[in-house]
Amino acid sequence: MEAPDDDRLLHQRVVGGDEAALGEVYDRLSALIFGLSLRVTRDRVIAEDITQEVFLIFWERPLAYDPGRGTLRAWLATIAHRRAVDHVRAEERRRVSTLGPRLVEPPPPRLEETVLAADEAERVRRAVTALPDGLRQAVELAYYGGRTYRQVAEELGVPEGTAKSRIRLALRRLADALAEEEV
Amino acid sequence: MEPVDRLYLDALAADAEVPAGSLRPQLLAGARARRRPAAPTAAWARPYAGRVAAMDALLASAGDDDWSRVVVEGWNLQELVAHLAAKDGLLAAAVGAPVLGPPITASDALGRTADVQAHERARSPEQTRRDWRAQADALCRHLAALAPEAPATLDGMETAVRDHALARALETWIHADDAARAAGVRLPHPVPEHIHPTADLCARLLPWTMLLSGLDGAGRALHLTLTGPGGGEWHVPLGVADTGAREPQARITADVVEFCFLLGGRGEPESFAAELEGDLGLARDVLRAAPALSGP
Numbered sequence: 141m142e143a144p145d146d147d148r149l150l151h152q153r154v155v156g157g158d159e160a161a162l163g164e165v166y167d168r169l170s171a172l173i174f175g176l177s178l179r180v181t182r183d184r185v186i187a188e189d190i191t192q193e194v195f196l197i198f199w200e201r202p203l204a205y206d207p208g209r210g211t212l213r214a215w216l217a218t219i220a221h222r223r224a225v226d227h228v229r230a231e232e233r234r235r236v237s238t239l240g241p242r243l244v245e246p247p248p249p250r251l252e253e254t255v256l257a258a259d260e261a262e263r264v265r266r267a268v269t270a271l272p273d274g275l276r277q278a279v280e281l282a283y284y285g286g287r288t289y290r291q292v293a294e295e296l297g298v299p300e301g302t303a304k305s306r307i308r309l310a311l312r313r314l315a316d317a318l319a320e321e322e323v
Numbered sequence: 324m325e326p327v328d329r330l331y332l333d334a335l336a337a338d339a340e341v342p343a344g345s346l347r348p349q350l351l352a353g354a355r356a357r358r359r360p361a362a363p364t365a366a367w368a369r370p371y372a373g374r375v376a377a378m379d380a381l382l383a384s385a386g387d388d389d390w391s392r393v394v395v396e397g398w399n400l401q402e403l404v405a406h407l408a409a410k411d412g413l414l415a416a417a418v419g420a421p422v423l424g425p426p427i428t429a430s431d432a433l434g435r436t437a438d439v440q441a442h443e444r445a446r447s448p449e450q451t452r453r454d455w456r457a458q459a460d461a462l463c464r465h466l467a468a469l470a471p472e473a474p475a476t477l478d479g480m481e482t483a484v485r486d487h488a489l490a491r492a493l494e495t496w497i498h499a500d501d502a503a504r505a506a507g508v509r510l511p512h513p514v515p516e517h518i519h520p521t522a523d524l525c526a527r528l529l530p531w532t533m534l535l536s537g538l539d540g541a542g543r544a545l546h547l548t549l550t551g552p553g554g555g556e557w558h559v560p561l562g563v564a565d566t567g568a569r570e571p572q573a574r575i576t577a578d579v580v581e582f583c584f585l586l587g588g589r590g591e592p593e594s595f596a597a598e599l600e601g602d603l604g605l606a607r608d609v610l611r612a613a614p615a616l617s618g619p
Contacts, residue, residue, distance in 0.1 A: 148511070149514065151511055152511045152512060152513065152514050153514055155376070155377045155380055155510070155511050156361060156373035156374070156376050156377050156513060156514060156517070157358075157359070157360045157361030157372070157373060157375075157376025157377070157379075157380070158360070158361060158373070158514075159351060159354065159355070159360045162350070162351065162354055163347060163350075163351060166346075166347055166350055167347070170346070170347075171336070172332060172335055172336045175335045175336075176332070176335055179335070188346060191346060192346055192349065192350055192353065195350055195354075196350070196353055196354060196357055199354040199357060199358055200354075200357040200358045200383070201380070201383065201384055202380055203380055203381060203384065203503075203508050203509070203510065204384075206509055207511070208509065213332060214328070214329075214332070217328075217332055256325070256327060256328050256331055260331075261325070261327045261328070261331075264327050264330060264331050264334075265327060268330070279330065283326045283327070283329060283330045284326050284327075286326070308337065311330075311333050311334045311336075311337035312334075312337045314330070314334040314337075315334040315335060315337055318331075318334065
Protein backbone atom coordinates (compact mmCIF):
# COMPACT_ATOMS: atom_id res chain seq x y z
CA MET A 141 0.00 0.00 0.00
CA GLU A 142 1.34 3.44 -0.94
CA ALA A 143 1.41 6.23 1.60
CA PRO A 144 -1.23 8.98 1.32
CA ASP A 145 -0.20 12.44 0.10
CA ASP A 146 -0.01 14.01 3.56
CA ASP A 147 2.50 11.32 4.62
CA ARG A 148 4.55 12.16 1.54
CA LEU A 149 4.48 15.86 2.25
CA LEU A 150 5.45 15.40 5.91
CA HIS A 151 8.27 13.13 4.77
CA GLN A 152 9.47 15.73 2.23
CA ARG A 153 9.43 18.38 4.96
CA VAL A 154 11.33 16.22 7.47
CA VAL A 155 13.96 15.31 4.84
CA GLY A 156 14.33 19.07 4.20
CA GLY A 157 15.12 19.61 7.89
CA ASP A 158 11.78 21.19 8.88
CA GLU A 159 11.43 20.66 12.65
CA ALA A 160 7.81 21.79 12.68
CA ALA A 161 6.98 18.81 10.46
CA LEU A 162 8.44 16.46 13.08
CA GLY A 163 6.19 18.15 15.65
CA GLU A 164 3.18 17.52 13.40
CA VAL A 165 4.07 13.86 12.92
CA TYR A 166 4.39 13.58 16.68
CA ASP A 167 1.04 15.24 17.34
CA ARG A 168 -0.64 12.93 14.87
CA LEU A 169 0.90 9.61 15.86
CA SER A 170 2.41 9.79 19.35
CA ALA A 171 -0.69 8.53 21.18
CA LEU A 172 -0.80 5.49 18.92
CA ILE A 173 2.92 4.77 19.25
CA PHE A 174 2.80 5.27 23.02
CA GLY A 175 -0.28 3.04 23.34
CA LEU A 176 1.38 0.32 21.29
CA SER A 177 4.62 0.50 23.31
CA LEU A 178 2.69 0.50 26.60
CA ARG A 179 0.60 -2.48 25.59
CA VAL A 180 3.69 -4.56 24.91
CA THR A 181 5.96 -3.37 27.74
CA ARG A 182 3.31 -2.55 30.39
CA ASP A 183 5.70 0.06 31.72
CA ARG A 184 4.84 3.74 31.22
CA VAL A 185 8.41 5.00 31.59
CA ILE A 186 9.79 2.48 29.11
CA ALA A 187 6.90 3.18 26.74
CA GLU A 188 7.68 6.91 26.87
CA ASP A 189 11.34 6.20 26.08
CA ILE A 190 10.41 4.01 23.13
CA THR A 191 7.98 6.64 21.84
CA GLN A 192 10.69 9.33 21.94
CA GLU A 193 13.20 7.05 20.27
CA VAL A 194 10.85 6.10 17.42
CA PHE A 195 10.29 9.74 16.43
CA LEU A 196 13.98 10.56 16.84
CA ILE A 197 14.89 7.70 14.49
CA PHE A 198 12.50 9.13 11.89
CA TRP A 199 14.04 12.59 12.24
CA GLU A 200 17.64 11.41 12.21
CA ARG A 201 17.34 8.93 9.30
CA PRO A 202 14.29 10.07 7.35
CA LEU A 203 15.47 8.38 4.15
CA ALA A 204 15.06 4.97 5.79
CA TYR A 205 11.30 5.49 5.32
CA ASP A 206 10.03 5.02 1.77
CA PRO A 207 6.47 6.31 1.21
CA GLY A 208 6.29 4.07 -1.86
CA ARG A 209 6.22 1.05 0.42
CA GLY A 210 3.69 1.95 3.09
CA THR A 211 2.19 4.48 5.44
CA LEU A 212 4.23 6.43 7.95
CA ARG A 213 1.94 5.13 10.67
CA ALA A 214 2.74 1.50 9.85
CA TRP A 215 6.46 2.21 9.56
CA LEU A 216 6.68 3.94 12.95
CA ALA A 217 4.45 1.30 14.55
CA THR A 218 6.70 -1.46 13.25
CA ILE A 219 9.78 0.18 14.77
CA ALA A 220 7.97 0.78 18.07
CA HIS A 221 6.70 -2.76 18.20
CA ARG A 222 10.14 -4.21 17.48
CA ARG A 223 11.75 -2.06 20.18
CA ALA A 224 9.05 -2.92 22.72
CA VAL A 225 9.35 -6.66 22.02
CA ASP A 226 13.16 -6.42 22.26
CA HIS A 227 12.76 -4.75 25.64
CA VAL A 228 10.41 -7.43 26.97
CA ARG A 229 12.70 -10.20 25.75
CA ALA A 230 15.76 -8.57 27.34
CA GLU A 231 13.82 -8.36 30.63
CA GLU A 232 12.87 -12.03 30.38
CA ARG A 233 16.47 -13.00 29.73
CA ARG A 234 17.52 -11.03 32.79
CA ARG A 235 14.91 -12.80 34.94
CA VAL A 236 15.86 -16.20 33.59
CA SER A 237 19.57 -15.69 34.11
CA THR A 238 19.02 -14.99 37.83
CA LEU A 239 17.15 -18.31 38.09
CA GLY A 240 20.03 -20.25 36.57
CA PRO A 241 20.87 -21.47 33.08
CA ARG A 242 18.32 -23.06 30.83
CA LEU A 243 19.03 -26.42 29.27
CA VAL A 244 17.61 -25.45 25.91
CA GLU A 245 17.82 -21.92 24.54
CA PRO A 246 14.69 -20.85 22.68
CA PRO A 247 15.35 -20.06 19.00
CA PRO A 248 16.15 -16.39 18.33
CA PRO A 249 13.07 -14.39 17.36
CA ARG A 250 12.57 -13.58 13.70
CA LEU A 251 12.03 -9.91 13.14
CA GLU A 252 9.48 -9.54 10.44
CA GLU A 253 8.11 -6.61 8.55
CA THR A 254 4.78 -6.92 10.28
CA VAL A 255 3.57 -5.14 13.36
CA LEU A 256 2.09 -8.18 15.08
CA ALA A 257 3.71 -11.53 15.81
CA ALA A 258 1.65 -14.59 14.86
CA ASP A 259 0.27 -15.24 18.37
CA GLU A 260 -0.71 -11.58 18.82
CA ALA A 261 -2.42 -11.50 15.44
CA GLU A 262 -4.35 -14.56 16.57
CA ARG A 263 -5.42 -12.69 19.72
CA VAL A 264 -6.77 -9.82 17.60
CA ARG A 265 -8.66 -12.27 15.37
CA ARG A 266 -10.17 -13.99 18.44
CA ALA A 267 -11.27 -10.65 19.83
CA VAL A 268 -13.00 -9.91 16.51
CA THR A 269 -14.85 -13.23 16.69
CA ALA A 270 -16.10 -12.37 20.15
CA LEU A 271 -17.73 -9.09 19.01
CA PRO A 272 -21.54 -8.91 18.73
CA ASP A 273 -22.64 -9.98 15.21
CA GLY A 274 -23.49 -6.51 13.87
CA LEU A 275 -20.12 -5.10 14.86
CA ARG A 276 -18.17 -8.18 13.83
CA GLN A 277 -19.64 -8.25 10.31
CA ALA A 278 -18.87 -4.58 9.78
CA VAL A 279 -15.25 -5.00 10.89
CA GLU A 280 -14.73 -8.17 8.86
CA LEU A 281 -16.03 -6.54 5.70
CA ALA A 282 -14.02 -3.35 6.20
CA TYR A 283 -10.70 -4.91 7.20
CA TYR A 284 -10.52 -8.50 5.99
CA GLY A 285 -12.72 -7.77 2.96
CA GLY A 286 -11.11 -4.41 2.12
CA ARG A 287 -14.53 -2.75 1.60
CA THR A 288 -15.17 0.99 1.81
CA TYR A 289 -17.65 2.37 4.35
CA ARG A 290 -20.22 2.72 1.59
CA GLN A 291 -19.78 -0.89 0.44
CA VAL A 292 -20.03 -2.13 4.04
CA ALA A 293 -23.28 -0.16 4.41
CA GLU A 294 -24.69 -1.66 1.20
CA GLU A 295 -23.84 -5.21 2.11
CA LEU A 296 -25.32 -4.87 5.59
CA GLY A 297 -28.33 -2.94 4.32
CA VAL A 298 -27.80 0.00 6.70
CA PRO A 299 -27.09 3.72 6.12
CA GLU A 300 -23.42 4.65 5.65
CA GLY A 301 -23.37 6.62 8.92
CA THR A 302 -24.51 3.53 10.78
CA ALA A 303 -21.78 1.42 9.19
CA LYS A 304 -19.20 4.02 10.19
CA SER A 305 -20.35 4.23 13.79
CA ARG A 306 -20.51 0.41 14.06
CA ILE A 307 -16.89 0.20 12.94
CA ARG A 308 -15.86 2.93 15.36
CA LEU A 309 -17.66 1.20 18.23
CA ALA A 310 -16.14 -2.14 17.21
CA LEU A 311 -12.63 -0.68 17.29
CA ARG A 312 -13.18 0.68 20.80
CA ARG A 313 -14.58 -2.68 21.98
CA LEU A 314 -11.57 -4.43 20.45
CA ALA A 315 -9.18 -2.12 22.24
CA ASP A 316 -10.98 -2.84 25.55
CA ALA A 317 -11.00 -6.58 24.91
CA LEU A 318 -7.30 -6.64 24.09
CA ALA A 319 -6.47 -4.57 27.16
CA GLU A 320 -8.56 -6.82 29.48
CA GLU A 321 -6.92 -9.94 28.17
CA GLU A 322 -3.55 -8.53 29.12
CA VAL A 323 -4.38 -7.80 32.75
CA MET B 324 0.79 -4.47 6.11
CA GLU B 325 -1.63 -7.27 6.95
CA PRO B 326 -5.32 -6.36 7.46
CA VAL B 327 -5.07 -7.62 11.02
CA ASP B 328 -2.15 -5.22 11.69
CA ARG B 329 -4.19 -2.33 10.36
CA LEU B 330 -7.12 -3.40 12.53
CA TYR B 331 -4.86 -3.56 15.58
CA LEU B 332 -3.43 -0.08 14.97
CA ASP B 333 -6.88 1.40 14.35
CA ALA B 334 -8.11 -0.19 17.59
CA LEU B 335 -5.16 1.32 19.47
CA ALA B 336 -5.85 4.70 17.90
CA ALA B 337 -9.52 4.48 18.97
CA ASP B 338 -8.33 3.91 22.52
CA ALA B 339 -5.50 6.44 22.48
CA GLU B 340 -3.42 6.46 25.66
CA VAL B 341 -1.53 9.65 26.27
CA PRO B 342 1.67 9.85 28.28
CA ALA B 343 1.34 11.78 31.54
CA GLY B 344 3.09 14.93 30.34
CA SER B 345 3.65 15.92 26.75
CA LEU B 346 7.00 14.66 25.51
CA ARG B 347 6.99 17.12 22.61
CA PRO B 348 9.46 19.73 23.97
CA GLN B 349 11.96 16.99 24.92
CA LEU B 350 11.49 15.38 21.54
CA LEU B 351 12.32 18.56 19.63
CA ALA B 352 15.34 19.28 21.82
CA GLY B 353 16.56 15.71 21.33
CA ALA B 354 15.94 15.94 17.59
CA ARG B 355 18.06 19.07 17.27
CA ALA B 356 20.94 17.28 18.99
CA ARG B 357 20.70 14.24 16.69
CA ARG B 358 20.34 16.05 13.38
CA ARG B 359 20.59 19.75 12.69
CA PRO B 360 17.42 21.26 11.22
CA ALA B 361 17.58 23.43 8.09
CA ALA B 362 19.41 26.67 8.93
CA PRO B 363 17.12 29.63 9.70
CA THR B 364 17.14 32.05 6.78
CA ALA B 365 15.07 34.43 4.64
CA ALA B 366 12.00 32.90 2.96
CA TRP B 367 13.60 33.24 -0.51
CA ALA B 368 16.71 31.29 0.62
CA ARG B 369 14.74 28.42 2.21
CA PRO B 370 14.82 26.23 -0.91
CA TYR B 371 18.62 26.24 -0.56
CA ALA B 372 18.62 25.61 3.22
CA GLY B 373 16.18 22.74 2.67
CA ARG B 374 18.33 21.03 0.01
CA VAL B 375 21.42 21.38 2.24
CA ALA B 376 19.52 19.60 5.05
CA ALA B 377 18.33 16.89 2.62
CA MET B 378 21.83 16.31 1.24
CA ASP B 379 23.15 16.13 4.79
CA ALA B 380 20.51 13.52 5.72
CA LEU B 381 21.79 11.44 2.83
CA LEU B 382 25.43 11.92 3.88
CA ALA B 383 24.57 10.92 7.47
CA SER B 384 23.97 7.35 6.39
CA ALA B 385 26.85 7.12 3.89
CA GLY B 386 29.30 4.30 4.62
CA ASP B 387 32.89 3.90 3.38
CA ASP B 388 31.61 2.32 0.15
CA ASP B 389 29.35 5.29 -0.52
CA TRP B 390 32.08 7.84 0.11
CA SER B 391 34.52 6.22 -2.30
CA ARG B 392 32.04 5.32 -5.09
CA VAL B 393 32.19 7.54 -8.18
CA VAL B 394 28.92 9.53 -8.34
CA VAL B 395 29.20 11.98 -11.24
CA GLU B 396 31.84 13.82 -13.32
CA GLY B 397 34.36 11.16 -12.25
CA TRP B 398 34.08 12.43 -8.66
CA ASN B 399 33.45 10.28 -5.64
CA LEU B 400 31.01 11.45 -2.97
CA GLN B 401 33.68 13.30 -0.97
CA GLU B 402 34.85 15.16 -4.09
CA LEU B 403 31.24 15.97 -4.95
CA VAL B 404 30.67 17.49 -1.49
CA ALA B 405 33.93 19.43 -1.94
CA HIS B 406 32.55 20.72 -5.26
CA LEU B 407 29.36 21.93 -3.54
CA ALA B 408 31.48 23.55 -0.81
CA ALA B 409 33.60 25.26 -3.49
CA LYS B 410 30.60 26.83 -5.23
CA ASP B 411 28.84 27.72 -1.96
CA GLY B 412 32.11 29.36 -0.89
CA LEU B 413 32.21 31.57 -4.00
CA LEU B 414 28.71 32.86 -3.17
CA ALA B 415 29.71 33.28 0.48
CA ALA B 416 32.74 35.35 -0.59
CA ALA B 417 30.58 37.46 -2.94
CA VAL B 418 28.17 38.43 -0.14
CA GLY B 419 30.69 38.69 2.71
CA ALA B 420 29.76 35.46 4.54
CA PRO B 421 32.45 33.23 6.10
CA VAL B 422 34.39 31.00 3.67
CA LEU B 423 35.83 27.68 4.83
CA GLY B 424 38.57 25.65 3.18
CA PRO B 425 41.73 26.93 1.48
CA PRO B 426 42.03 30.70 0.83
CA ILE B 427 40.28 31.72 -2.39
CA THR B 428 42.80 32.11 -5.20
CA ALA B 429 40.65 30.99 -8.15
CA SER B 430 37.27 32.71 -8.33
CA ASP B 431 35.83 30.59 -11.16
CA ALA B 432 33.77 27.49 -10.37
CA LEU B 433 36.15 24.94 -11.89
CA GLY B 434 39.32 26.45 -10.42
CA ARG B 435 37.80 26.77 -6.95
CA THR B 436 36.42 23.22 -7.20
CA ALA B 437 39.90 21.86 -8.00
CA ASP B 438 41.42 23.77 -5.04
CA VAL B 439 38.82 22.63 -2.51
CA GLN B 440 38.92 19.03 -3.76
CA ALA B 441 42.74 18.95 -3.43
CA HIS B 442 42.39 20.34 0.11
CA GLU B 443 39.67 17.88 1.12
CA ARG B 444 41.38 14.77 -0.27
CA ALA B 445 43.84 15.03 2.62
CA ARG B 446 40.98 14.97 5.13
CA SER B 447 38.31 12.47 6.17
CA PRO B 448 34.89 12.47 4.45
CA GLU B 449 33.33 13.43 7.79
CA GLN B 450 35.53 16.54 7.99
CA THR B 451 34.58 17.48 4.43
CA ARG B 452 30.92 16.99 5.27
CA ARG B 453 31.15 19.02 8.49
CA ASP B 454 32.82 22.04 6.83
CA TRP B 455 30.49 21.98 3.81
CA ARG B 456 27.46 22.03 6.17
CA ALA B 457 28.96 24.66 8.50
CA GLN B 458 29.76 26.99 5.59
CA ALA B 459 26.31 26.48 4.02
CA ASP B 460 24.50 27.14 7.32
CA ALA B 461 26.58 30.28 7.94
CA LEU B 462 25.71 31.43 4.41
CA CYS B 463 21.97 30.87 5.09
CA ARG B 464 22.17 32.91 8.30
CA HIS B 465 24.03 35.65 6.46
CA LEU B 466 21.47 35.74 3.63
CA ALA B 467 18.69 36.25 6.21
CA ALA B 468 19.83 39.86 6.61
CA LEU B 469 20.04 40.68 2.88
CA ALA B 470 17.39 42.08 0.55
CA PRO B 471 16.54 39.46 -2.11
CA GLU B 472 17.18 41.97 -4.92
CA ALA B 473 20.63 42.99 -3.64
CA PRO B 474 23.10 42.46 -6.51
CA ALA B 475 25.92 39.94 -6.11
CA THR B 476 28.67 39.15 -8.60
CA LEU B 477 29.66 35.54 -8.84
CA ASP B 478 31.96 33.96 -11.42
CA GLY B 479 31.65 37.15 -13.52
CA MET B 480 27.85 37.20 -13.40
CA GLU B 481 26.00 39.95 -11.56
CA THR B 482 22.44 39.19 -10.56
CA ALA B 483 20.08 39.41 -7.58
CA VAL B 484 21.38 37.43 -4.59
CA ARG B 485 18.04 35.59 -4.49
CA ASP B 486 18.78 34.05 -7.89
CA HIS B 487 22.26 32.97 -6.81
CA ALA B 488 20.69 31.28 -3.76
CA LEU B 489 18.10 29.54 -5.99
CA ALA B 490 20.89 28.39 -8.30
CA ARG B 491 22.64 26.90 -5.26
CA ALA B 492 19.34 25.21 -4.31
CA LEU B 493 19.03 23.68 -7.79
CA GLU B 494 22.61 22.48 -7.89
CA THR B 495 22.47 21.02 -4.36
CA TRP B 496 19.17 19.30 -5.27
CA ILE B 497 20.60 17.80 -8.45
CA HIS B 498 23.80 16.57 -6.82
CA ALA B 499 21.88 15.15 -3.83
CA ASP B 500 19.79 13.28 -6.38
CA ASP B 501 22.97 12.07 -8.15
CA ALA B 502 24.32 10.81 -4.81
CA ALA B 503 21.03 9.16 -3.85
CA ARG B 504 20.86 7.30 -7.17
CA ALA B 505 24.44 6.09 -6.76
CA ALA B 506 23.58 4.79 -3.28
CA GLY B 507 20.25 3.26 -4.36
CA VAL B 508 18.25 5.54 -2.04
CA ARG B 509 14.98 7.23 -2.99
CA LEU B 510 15.30 10.93 -2.25
CA PRO B 511 11.96 12.74 -2.02
CA HIS B 512 11.49 15.98 -3.96
CA PRO B 513 11.61 19.35 -2.21
CA VAL B 514 8.24 20.66 -0.98
CA PRO B 515 6.15 22.42 -3.66
CA GLU B 516 6.82 25.89 -2.19
CA HIS B 517 10.55 25.28 -2.71
CA ILE B 518 10.16 23.78 -6.18
CA HIS B 519 8.13 26.72 -7.47
CA PRO B 520 10.75 29.51 -7.09
CA THR B 521 13.43 27.13 -8.40
CA ALA B 522 11.31 26.46 -11.50
CA ASP B 523 10.73 30.20 -11.82
CA LEU B 524 14.50 30.76 -11.95
CA CYS B 525 14.81 28.04 -14.60
CA ALA B 526 12.09 29.71 -16.70
CA ARG B 527 13.82 33.10 -16.42
CA LEU B 528 17.13 31.54 -17.50
CA LEU B 529 15.74 30.40 -20.87
CA PRO B 530 16.71 33.60 -22.80
CA TRP B 531 20.26 33.12 -21.48
CA THR B 532 20.50 29.44 -22.36
CA MET B 533 19.27 30.37 -25.88
CA LEU B 534 21.87 33.10 -26.19
CA LEU B 535 24.67 30.84 -24.89
CA SER B 536 23.66 28.24 -27.49
CA GLY B 537 23.97 30.82 -30.26
CA LEU B 538 20.21 31.15 -30.72
CA ASP B 539 18.77 34.63 -30.68
CA GLY B 540 15.25 34.56 -29.31
CA ALA B 541 14.83 38.35 -29.44
CA GLY B 542 11.27 39.43 -30.18
CA ARG B 543 9.83 35.99 -29.58
CA ALA B 544 8.11 34.53 -26.53
CA LEU B 545 7.20 31.17 -25.02
CA HIS B 546 4.27 30.04 -22.92
CA LEU B 547 5.56 27.47 -20.42
CA THR B 548 3.24 25.21 -18.41
CA LEU B 549 4.95 23.16 -15.72
CA THR B 550 2.81 20.44 -14.17
CA GLY B 551 2.98 18.73 -10.78
CA PRO B 552 3.37 20.13 -7.24
CA GLY B 553 5.24 23.46 -7.38
CA GLY B 554 4.45 23.98 -11.06
CA GLY B 555 2.64 26.86 -12.72
CA GLU B 556 2.37 28.96 -15.89
CA TRP B 557 5.08 31.25 -17.22
CA HIS B 558 5.18 33.76 -20.02
CA VAL B 559 8.82 33.88 -21.10
CA PRO B 560 10.20 36.55 -23.46
CA LEU B 561 13.07 34.75 -25.22
CA GLY B 562 15.41 37.68 -25.87
CA VAL B 563 17.65 38.71 -22.96
CA ALA B 564 16.80 42.39 -23.53
CA ASP B 565 13.08 41.83 -24.24
CA THR B 566 10.60 43.57 -22.01
CA GLY B 567 6.85 43.52 -21.88
CA ALA B 568 4.31 40.94 -22.92
CA ARG B 569 4.23 39.51 -26.41
CA GLU B 570 1.99 36.93 -27.97
CA PRO B 571 3.83 33.59 -27.47
CA GLN B 572 4.85 31.82 -30.69
CA ALA B 573 5.32 28.47 -28.98
CA ARG B 574 3.97 26.54 -26.00
CA ILE B 575 5.72 23.87 -23.95
CA THR B 576 4.04 21.72 -21.29
CA ALA B 577 6.25 19.49 -19.14
CA ASP B 578 6.70 18.09 -15.65
CA VAL B 579 8.11 20.74 -13.32
CA VAL B 580 10.81 18.54 -11.74
CA GLU B 581 11.95 17.14 -15.08
CA PHE B 582 12.14 20.66 -16.46
CA CYS B 583 14.34 21.84 -13.55
CA PHE B 584 16.54 18.79 -14.05
CA LEU B 585 16.81 19.48 -17.79
CA LEU B 586 18.16 22.97 -16.99
CA GLY B 587 20.51 21.30 -14.50
CA GLY B 588 21.94 19.05 -17.22
CA ARG B 589 20.05 15.89 -16.24
CA GLY B 590 17.92 14.84 -19.16
CA GLU B 591 18.09 14.55 -22.93
CA PRO B 592 16.53 17.50 -24.80
CA GLU B 593 15.84 15.23 -27.80
CA SER B 594 13.82 12.68 -25.84
CA PHE B 595 12.50 15.10 -23.20
CA ALA B 596 8.83 14.36 -22.40
CA ALA B 597 6.96 17.54 -23.30
CA GLU B 598 3.91 18.67 -25.24
CA LEU B 599 4.87 21.23 -27.87
CA GLU B 600 2.49 23.57 -29.67
CA GLY B 601 2.77 26.49 -32.07
CA ASP B 602 6.19 27.07 -33.64
CA LEU B 603 7.62 23.58 -33.04
CA GLY B 604 11.08 24.57 -34.30
CA LEU B 605 11.26 27.33 -31.72
CA ALA B 606 9.98 25.03 -28.94
CA ARG B 607 12.61 22.42 -29.85
CA ASP B 608 15.33 25.10 -29.89
CA VAL B 609 14.31 26.17 -26.38
CA LEU B 610 14.57 22.58 -25.11
CA ARG B 611 17.84 21.90 -26.95
CA ALA B 612 19.39 25.03 -25.45
CA ALA B 613 18.01 24.44 -21.93
CA PRO B 614 21.04 22.62 -20.42
CA ALA B 615 23.50 25.28 -21.70
CA LEU B 616 24.14 26.81 -18.26
CA SER B 617 24.64 23.54 -16.42
CA GLY B 618 28.25 23.16 -15.42
CA PRO B 619 29.56 20.20 -13.48
